[in-house]
Amino acid sequence: MQLSQVFGRLIGVRPHQMDPGGGGATRVPHPVDAVVVGGGIAGMSTAVVLAERGVEVTVLEAAPTLGGRLGAWPDTLADGTRQVDEHGFHAFFRQYYNWRNILRRIDPTLRFLRPVPGYPVLSAEWPTEEFGRLPPAPPANLLTLLARSPSLRLRDLRTMDRDAALPLLTYHPERTYAEFDHRTADELLTSLRLPDRARAMLFEVFSHSFFNHEARMSAAEMIAQFHFYLLGNPEGLAFDCPDEDYATAIWQPLSRHVERHGGHVHTGVAATALEREGSGWRVRTADGSYPARHVVLAVDPPALADLVAASPALAEAAPGLAAAMPAYGRPGPPYAVARHWCDGDVAADRAIFNGVSRQATLDSVTLYHRLEEEPRRWSAHTGGSVIELHAYACDPDVPADELAARMWAELGALWPETHRLRVRERRARVEAKAPAFTPGSHPARPGVRTDAAGLYLAGDGIRTDFPSALMERSAATGILAANHILRAEGGAAEPILSVRPRGLLARP
Ligand SMILES: Cc1cc2nc3c(=O)[nH]c(=O)nc-3n(C[C@H](O)[C@H](O)[C@H](O)COP(=O)(O)OP(=O)(O)OC[C@H]3O[C@@H](n4cnc5c(N)ncnc54)[C@H](O)[C@@H]3O)c2cc1C
Structure with missing residues (x-):
């Protein structure tokens, strides 16, 4: 433990238990079923906890692959090389206690997460600022x-x-x-x-x-x-990343874990509507339906609003949820991800991950051929580089290729050597599914519990009473949803952790 952490502990900067968990049987004492809609971090976190406690849980994921905004899918380059494309670089911060506890199910020591040294912020106007080594x-x-x-x-x-x-x-x-x-x-x-x-x-x-x-x-x-x-946390701004693509490192093993505990994971199955059935629910899909006593909607904000709008039963069963949807369902601005497979490499001293300040479009640069195994192998074989560019809050209605071209041009202003690289291939996407945190939105932000019995929400836009964000909020709300179900059915709940729940100088 470093000196700063020892002092931090003395002032309460350490993991805090928000829910000690326990309080019930290691397996639910009677048959219970649940459907989780959405197979991203939130939905799969719920499914892991429920399946381990003996709840018969079924995950319905609309996309052909799991992971949502942390998704990964197979891709083939023009030269015939198989690659896994991904939804984009993610920093796994060390204070993501709940998400890491879920990941420990597939790797108890989290060895697949490797530290990413440094965290420079690049600017065309000012010298680089280094955040990682504090x-x-x-x-x-x-x-x-x-x-x-x-x-x-x-x-x-x-x-x-x-x-x-x-x-x-x-x-x-x-x-x-x-x-x-x-x-x-x-x-x-x-x-x-x-x-x-x-x-x-x-x-x-x-x-x-x-x-x-x-x-x-x-x-x-x-x-x-x-x-x-x-x-609020003793872990610092440093973070880790998987050394393999997200499908190999996370989604395949997590899915196997759920199935080993009796759960079912269906991809390519979209929920189309929710109906009341007795004291439980029926989740409709294009090809059939799934009855369940409990349902967790772990989808992105626009998808949640669509699902609620397509489910007239919810207007009556969960009027509070229905009323919150028009505002909640409007996502934040579009974000863009463009991965480039290039001939040639950038300078050897460029960092793996770089934040970018004050470029019109570009917000981050990641060197995948120095991060994950498969791009690393491709680079060793071809001498090329795999460079991913992100824009986190783009102008609306700009096509993905146009955003990718803008980001590549802006990169040239920061790293002149990229002018010499030839882009062999590029995959560019733009979408808008991130929650908006507009001024005044907090009071109406939905929480994990809805106003209908047996219906819960999880995801990175759902409110928590303790500080959390992004991947960690998805995992935390997913576990909270599972805990509500377990407590209702006599199963032991999962502990929930948080960083220091209040500011260093906050009054009690
Ligand atoms: C480019 C990018 C970079 C990011 N970087 C970071 C980072 O560095 N650190 C970090 O902490 N976070 C990062 N994030 C945020 C992080 O990805 C999200 O917070 C998190 O993945 C959200 O998970 P989720 O399960 O709440 O939602 P999602 O991942 O959106 O999952 C929802 C799932 O529901 C499915 N679905 C939707 N409708 C239906 C339906 N009707 N039926 C069935 N399934 C449905 C979707 O297909 C999706 O798989 C990043 C996000 C992006 C886009």
């Missing part, structure tokens, strides 16, 4: 960042509005939302009176990672995420 725990990480960062000098701290910065240190699950949810992240950042460079290099990169523009993101959500990623 002491892990607060306040040492914050103080080191302030002391080391070329973007923020001591005199900047004097001109900064320190009162405006206080909310970043006082995150509270109710007060923060009551006071800041109606304001935008942009207003909050402006009120700090930071120099433009510090704002761009330290804060904007951070807010883009949540698939929302600062101008349309709740300031409260930004404060919550600042706490979750920087100030």
